[in-house]
Amino acid sequence: MSVNQTISLEGYTRQQEHVTSVSRIRMLTLIGTIIAQFALGSVYTWSLFNAGLADKLHVPVDNVAFSFGILSLSLALASSISGKMQERFGVTKVTIAAGLMMGAGLLLTAHASSVAMLYLCAGFLLGFADGTGYLLTLSNCVRWFPERKGMISALSIGAYGLGSLGFKYINLSLLQHAGLNNTFLYWGAIATVMVVIGGLLMTDAPKQAVGSQRQANDFTLAEAIVRPQFWMLALIFLTVCMSGLYVIGVAKDIGEQYAGLTFSIAANAVAIIAMANLGGRLVLGVLSDKMPRIRVVSLALLSSLTGMAILLFTPMNMMNFYVALGCIAFSFGGTITVYPSLVSDFFGLNNLTKNYGAIYLGFGIGSLCGSMVAAMFGSFSATFTVIMGLLALSLLLSLLIKTPVREPQLA
Template identity: 70%
Template sequence: MNPALNRIRYQTLIGTILTQFALGSVYTWSLFNAQLSHKLSEPVSQVAFAFGLLSLALAVASSMAGKLQERFGVRKVAIASGLLLGLGFYLTSHAGNLIMLYLCAGLLVGFADGAGYLMSLSNCVKWFPERKGLVSACAIGAYGLGSLGFKFINLALLSHFSLEATFQLWGLIAMAMVVAGALLMTDAPQQPAAAQTGGSHDFTLAEAMRQPQYWMLALMFLTVCMSGLYVIGVAKDIGESFVHLSAATAANAVAVIAVANLSGRLALGVLSDKMPRIRVITLAQIAALAGMLTLLFAPLSAGLFFAAIACVAFSFGGTITVYPSLVSDFFGLNNLTKNYGVIYLGFGIGSIVGSIVASLFGGFLATFHLILALLIVALLFSLTIRQPGAAQAKKEEFDAEPHLGKA
């Protein structure tokens, strides 16, 4: 690669990391539930539903990001994402009822976050076809670190300013970071087939969706997202209800999950450049299975509980890091944003299905049993799935070789 292009792709990487860090700030939402509940005179559970809507809107926007990038380019869409994010937080600061909160903090902020997240990630991965796993780890690791970094930023803001001013300042800081990152980004060039690991050609979204492998990958992704998001969301409650930990001890689950999640992103992301990515996903599924089996069937001590949720969080973090590159292995790089975008809807679906099952069938255990069954199916899929056209390509290669006995 010539020096000018090399400089552009590293600028894009820096811009993507900056943008991802700011977009990851939405995962500090739980810091605001209690104060919003007091302000709106509504139960915390109803206030917290805004984050479920945010996750769903994020996933839907991610599925549309490919079309937006195709029409406007990565820089313009990322700038618009940053401006909408700032507007969403500003309007949230003025929300006086649950409907306004759901519209502003849920749908608008979620849509803005999703439009920037998957598009900038996929574009960055396309710039580094030879190091897709490492680049995914850097970008998605920054997204995870954003929740940790903004935890301290938002707590500091809350300690010095009102709730309304905190939302406005949060929006201003996040918007400035996303826009600054966007200005460093450039659309990745089309990738020749030779640069793509294992894929014979680029599948359009319509072509990819006609392949059974596409839906196998989608179910595997949905399963790990459901397990990760559900356990992350209720870890403290599980510790208090199942393990009978004190509230202070159970709260340590948040730190355990954060460390395990980030470790999974970095470790499995780097590993995915050194071995087949589908085998990395198999390892992640085994880790999630171990965690879920422990939660369901082991006599839980504090140590076993923290180990179990760490396994689930490690699996979740690693899977969402490796998946963009895995989808590109199966269906090509050039249509990655669209092809991964529909699969990424599993993130939004997984974020609400676990809670719905728990509310309908009596709590944590029902969801855990569903997740366990899905993990077993997903593991079987990952062990048997083959890239589209792999068998045909081997047959053609065999036919093209000279064989003994042929005249």
Template identity: 65%
Template structure:
């Protein structure tokens, strides 16, 4: 009996160590992967190097976002075949090589291929797979695990902003990309070596009617899957559009000075990180769909202010902070929400498809603005989608099991 107890304690201790090392490795990896959100620093230097308009160069980030989302949806298949460690190392090598290649491009199409397609694919392959793998280790604290991992992703954009800005200011474009690529590759490989593939989670039922561990084929047949997809797309569209053009909104829409408008970037970074931490932790205490409802309401308040208020500097900061807070919180809570609805074991596959809304949402705002003439039209579409999403949040319930199947299984 004593030997059995000792073995059990040793096994538990080893599992705790594996969980901790995987969490730390995921945080390090996510921090490095989040560096892609410093891309706006490079638009002007690359535009000068390529002799192209900044708007044409900036479009590469839209391609990156879409490629990131597509790669995220495919990463589960790579993990199933090669394991989280090997796939993450592969993503690190591709990301580092791509960053080093970007500074040598001489044509716009080459920039779209490297900075858009390849960089987005490398980042997306590592992002969702390592996040989902980490969350599976903490079924009792899914929100907190997501908050740590995705919070690190957000912090990465802030940390690498200063690193990249330092080298851009004190060195040249080539050196900046080379240092960025070397740092990211090293950090992600170290993080990968700390990770272990999460074991299959025992299927448990939170209630008599809650369905668990649906495959992607089963999940897409439920109305709940598409409801969550609409909500996620709406928040991503709102957040990515406002975050991406906040400085322009401040200058041309609110008529602030260049310095005052630029300060919105710092406000957004703080609000985004706060949303990830606050709503992520809250999601372990109350229903996650209620937390997403809160995020939608906060975003709605921000967009209402942008659309209908006579904005000054402070009200503008309030509005963009609301949108960024909502976006950060939603991105953090959604993986756990999807696992609540469709199970942990197939989280990467199920959330991967929903996550396509991130890439699609990143383009919709810009398309609406170009077709219908500016910020007001986009804010109007956002408002309509947010109202619809709020109604969906209030009414959606987790999928229910097929009772006849339950009875057959019991009889067997």
């Protein structure tokens, strides 16, 4: 064997070892992300605790339920700055800190003696921990798999959604056997361990190559926000979150008060929403790797518009009620899944956490807007009409929007 052949074989061996190492790191990061996301999704079991906390603090249930609104807003705010934290400390340290903060928030919630303390611990602190870990781990994992962004988003956000379902049974069992305060302690311990383990498995995704592609489609947050496409995407995201979060949050009341259905039929809406939400995440997430993602969002908007039209213009019976909720939950789950990859299509992967973090503020703002519109107009039908108008505008924007292209720089 010649010297050149020996050198060639050594180079090939090193290359193969490098490929194997990168594949292992990517898979460990994906596994860690799924574990952490499952635990972080547990905050959506919050409604299980409203009645017990209201009795403990001797306040109306509505006062306790408001803490989840604070949590949603804090979650969105934390998501918007998690990119900066990753740049400074790395994904592992920030994820571990988020897990410890989540445990601390639940520990303090167990000892909350006033509504103000509840808002601080279960609202602000728990929401900030959840938002920090959620978007950071999701964006980092997507950047590791640029060739399968849609599928990775579906797996990651699907785990987040399944976390609410899995912890529903965990927390119900704990409430039954351990009591309210101890349930918060055990929930915090389980979630903290899972998030910390997930963080230890993760590695920061490498920066994408800088070159002609950088010039064409890689924007910092400062560069992105001066382009109309950023605000078009932000409005679409806010509208979908507004429609989804509002309807999901009051689904049982819509069934009883608007559709005139019995309590048991209206309560079954929770299961319909959970299945449709998960279906949207998986179906539209995988579909987004096979067709332009903005067209997938257009389909999601069309689904939500269909649901709103059913609520407004058809006789309300059990089937129409379930189909309408299913369409809206399918759209919401799918859009949440596709959007990180969509934002990377428009503004690049290198600054995805910051760019998507800014757009993700629409999650918290949309949640508040739905409640504000409902309070302003005082009826379900008027609120549905406003939301339907915004959905129609968003659908039009999704059909007109074009990917931004950086102006070529003169030598």
